[in-house]
Structures are given as structure tokens and as C-alpha cells.
Amino acid sequence: MTATAPKMMTFGPAGESDRRSQLARLMRNSPIPDRELMLNAGLYLTPQTLSRVLFMDFLYRQILEVQGVVLEFGCRWGQNMSLYTSLRGIYEPFNRLRRVIGFDTFSGFVSVATEDGKCVEAGDYATAPGYEQHLEQVLAMQEEESPLPHLRKFEIVKGDATKTFPEFLARNPQTIVALAYFDFDLFEPTRDCLKELLPYLTKGSVIGFDEINDDTTPGETVALREVIGLGRYAIKHYRHSARTSYLVVE
Template identity: 30%
Template sequence: MPSPTSTASHATHESSALTYSNSDSLAAREQLFGMLQDYRATPEEKERSLGLFLRGSLLARILAIDGIYRQIVDIPGCILDIGTWRGQTAVLCENLRAIHEPLHFTRRIVCFDTFEGYAGFSDSDRASTTHTEGTYAVGGDYAQYLTELLTVHERCNAMGQNHGKHRVIAGDCRQTLPDFFAQHPNEFVALAFFDVNTYDPTRQALAQVWDRLVPGGIVAFWQLTRDAIVAEGRAYAEQFLHGRAHTLHRAATYPGLCYARKA
């Protein structure tokens, strides 16, 4: 079976073991979701009013991604989102590209996921209530939907006539990632987000990405220090803690997001 490349950190699917919120906070979250559903406004007003319903934790994630993105503006290379799930990080990166470097048309974003949810756990992984077979499946046609969504965002942004720069690749990243690099020998990596959450795919993909990461490039981990999901921390400790020149940091607004910058 293909190994998972989906995320395991999203609030709508978290168990109580994977959230720091108390019962009152969770109840308020549900109330906010209901208010969003019931909000009476035109489509244009709803789009401009999304900040009314943006929880602080999600805003913290957005600010953390922005903080990392700013560090690669003067570095060439593509952005990889490995374990893209619904593609929120990739979409944010397209919009940050348009904000911070609107004329950088060779800043391609490439998403990797099976879109079938988790599968094929090994003894190297730690099971949890959300870390199970099939979790985070989004359907076989989601890759096409995400491709269209990225293109729509490009068209909305500055210089929108130059669109179609990004790719969504469905499949096991242990196969699709080396295939991508073989098909694009001139493609280098400036930034890669990891949210694969199983050990062997993380280990193999990390080695592939590091070999293409430019000096000063960044590999970002959503789960590096999380006790419940050990894949990223184990792969990092075995491959990078000693022997590969880099510095390790955490995002100020979202401490769970850690990143290694290549020396």
C-alpha cells in the first residue's frame, strides 16, 4: 500500500490527546464554526470578512509560514509541500510569493500527497487515535481540485496572467519525489515543508530533499518535537543531528513548527 503523506495536526480532526485546549475552548471553537456557517453576507462580503472567524492558532500558523517564507526571498529554488493534505500551506505560499516577490515567476510550488490518508504503519511509528489507517483521506480527485485552486489564486494575484506555475503530484513520495527530481534535473529546493508523519517515507524524502536544497535553504517540520508523532524527530536525529551542516530553529509564533537551515 502507498505510504501516507497527509498531515496529522489539524484541529477539526484532533483528539483530546493532541490539543492543549480545555473543554470551554473546544466549545467556543464549535460555536465559532457555527457562526461562520450562519454568517449572513454576500459572497464578496464573506470573502473579505474571513478574519472575523480566523482563530488565533490558525493565524499563528500563517504568521509562522510567512516568517519562514521571508527568509528565502533572495534564495533561488522551488517550494515543496510534502504531505500537503488539503494544500493550505501551498496556497499560502502562492499568496506570499505574490506579496513578497510578485515578479518571481520561477518560484514553483510542488505538492506531494497520496490523498488517500495514512496507510502502512511500521514498528518505527507510534500509533495514536488520529494516527490510524485512512486518516486524512480527501478523495481521489482532490489533486485536480487543488491544482485548480492554486491556479485560481495565481490568477487573482498580481501578474495573474502568468499562471500554471505549480504542480500537485499524487502518490507515494518515496517514488514521486525521486521521479520529480529525475524529470527536473535543473530544479533546486529553497524551502520544503514536511508533514508526512510516518518514519520511512519521511526518512527517504528528507534525504532526497537535502541533496537538492540550496545553501541557506530551509526544511520545515510540523511535528519535529511532538511526542505523539515520532517520524520527523527520529528521521532528523538519525540523518541530520550530527554530520550535516545546518542550524535548527523554531517559529516564534507557532513553536511546533521547527526548521533547519542548510549551511
């Protein structure tokens, strides 16, 4: 499956995008044999990507003593779901209840609101058609790399999360959320899912955010301010990943 090139925002200097494309081509055409390619995936990681991996590791380590599942709101290509799956395998290989659930339309933004400013529009961040099937295969294989491979511990929920998340909660009344990562970039779905999420959090639950305090996607901060407030919990910043934030429920 070849990825389409949907619209997405980048903030790097001139030349960065060309260099990244060149690196991507080197990766696609890598002379490294298949049996060694995965062992050398880090060869192609840029500092920016690695810093996001480190952030996911940091977040995951915060919830090791907290009961509950891991949710990603806006999983897109699914890298974070894959990382959480591997991190579970590393830190708590027998925690069959630490399910990883990702929500996305897989067709990009449904709509944008005035709170979202001028940089985003409906359809941004679409994936390739049918991508969720590819993601399902990748996650199933990742799960086989760790103990308890016979138990399915991830779920991909396709559709508008303002509808699918309440439906998911109705289907899963046992839900406690240890970690929720918000990466919709948008006001309305962030607001609606945050509201739904609150009764399912416990002390120590962590909420991560991709775009807080970011003027290109103001809607995420507006949603946080509206639903939780900015003064109730410290909005923390992980020092090795510039854009991302998190809070811990106290």
C-alpha cells in the same frame, strides 16, 4: 463538496472542539455576502491558525534571496500551498521560477512504522474523495490574483511521495529547493524524502518541520536525526507557533 471527518489529533482543552465546530458552522452559514466574504476571511481565524499563517510568512521571508522552488510534503487540504502562492504574489510577484509543489496521497497515511508510536494509524488525515481537483481550482484562482497569472506555477503531485518525489525529481532535473516543508507526521516518508532532497538544497535553503520534538509523532524527529543529524544545523523554533521548527542550510 462536504468534508468528511477523518481521524486527526487535537490537543486542546475540553470544549475547544465544540467551539471550533460552532465557529465552523458560523463560517459556513455566514451572512456576509460573497463579494465581501474573502475580504473578511480573518474574521474566522483562531489564534492557532493565525500563528501558522505567520510561521509560513516567516519561512517564506527567509528564502527571498535563495534560488529555488517551494515544496510541501503532506499538503492535505492545501492551505500552505495557497499561502505560499499568495506570499509569492506579495514578496516577489515576478518570480516565475518560484514554483510551489505539494505532495500528498489525499487518502491519508499509507502505513505507519514502529518509530511512529501509538497515536497514528494508516488512513489518518484522509481528505474528501477527489479533493485534489478542488485544490487545483482554488490554487488556479489564487494564482490569478497576482502577476503572471498565465504561467502555471504550482503543481499537485498525488500519490505516495516515497515514489512520486523521486519521479518528480527525474522529470525536473533543473530542481533547486529553496524551501521544503515537512508535514507527513511519519517516519518512513520523512526519512525517504529527506534523503532524496539533500542533493537539491543550496546554502540558505530552509527546511520546515511540523512535528519535531513532538512525542505524539516521534517518527519525524527520528527521521531527521537519522538523515541529517540534530547537531549539524540549529533546529530552530519560531516563537509564535508552538509546534513547528525549521533549519537553514549553512
